[in-house]
Amino acid sequence: MAVETDEFCRDDIYTLFVTTRIINFLKGFSLSASTDLEALLNRSWSEDRTRIGFALLKLLRETDRLYFSTTKGLFENKKFKPEIFFTALQQAAVIGCQNGQSITIGDFSGSQAAQKDSEARPPHSAYG
Numbered sequence: 001m002a003v004e005t006d007e008f009c010r011d012d013i014y015t016l017f018v019t020t021r022i023i024n025f026l027k028g029f030s031l032s033a034s035t036d037l038e039a040l041l042n043r044s045w046s047e048d049r050t051r052i053g054f055a056l057l058k059l060l061r062e063t064d065r066l067y068f069s070t071t072k073g074l075f076e077n078k079k080f081k082p083e084i085f086f087t088a089l090q091q092a093a094v095i096g097c098q099n100g101q102s103i104t105i106g107d108f109s110g111s112q113a114a115q116k117d118s119e120a121r122p123p124h125s126a127y128g
Contacts, residue, residue, distance in 0.1 A: 015081040018066070019088045023095055025053055031101035037108045060085075064110040082110050 004010060026037075041058055045051040052069050059074075060066050064082045067074040086109045095103040 015084040034102045036104040036106045
């Protein structure tokens with residue numbers, strides 16, 4: 001059973017789990033050379049899974065909301081805390097791919113709204 005405190009709640013744990021899934025998505029690419037996340041976001045992708053994944057990452061950066069992509073459209077993931085995700089990525093700084101290349105995170109972060117929202121909330125996260 002999960003224990004929640006004033007510093008850490010279930011949504012924080014869930015967000016870290018999803019963050020790990022996103023990092024695994026990125027590190028699975030067989031890049032021909034190291035690059036940065038911005039370049040990957042702006043690249044055209046032919047595979048549906050990859051194209052959707054990067055479209056969702058772009059949307060996350062622009063709106064500070066993570067969405068599920070379904071056959072019925074996009075649905076917001078309301079348990080996901082973008083401030084934790086962006087902090088984790090910034091702290092990682094570089095993602096090593098399985099083929100030895102790397103992806104530099106750079107200034108990939110959410111809009112100012114996430115920072116203001118984070119400042120307005122009472123602290124209850126290890127990353128907040």
